[in-house]
Amino acid sequence: MSNSNLYREVETLPSGESLIYLRENFCHDVDEEDRVAYISVARQIATQIQCELAVAENTLTFTKKDESTTY
Secondary structure, three states: OOHHHHHHHHHOOOOOOEEEEEHHHHHHHOOHHHHHHHHHHHHHHHHHHOEEEEEOOOEEEEEEOOOOOOO
């Protein structure tokens, strides 16, 4: 998988839904040159797609912001 595939996978989440990655799997799936900085890649994806990112010990959870919510 590549960064663009990860981006597409998160982007297609329905509003308000979550996608959970095992940290090890996410790290393995980013482009090889980004593996050291995979958390930065996750944060960039979350920002671009307007998701909340929860980083836990073994997981990364992307939650797509509910489009009906106004800020």
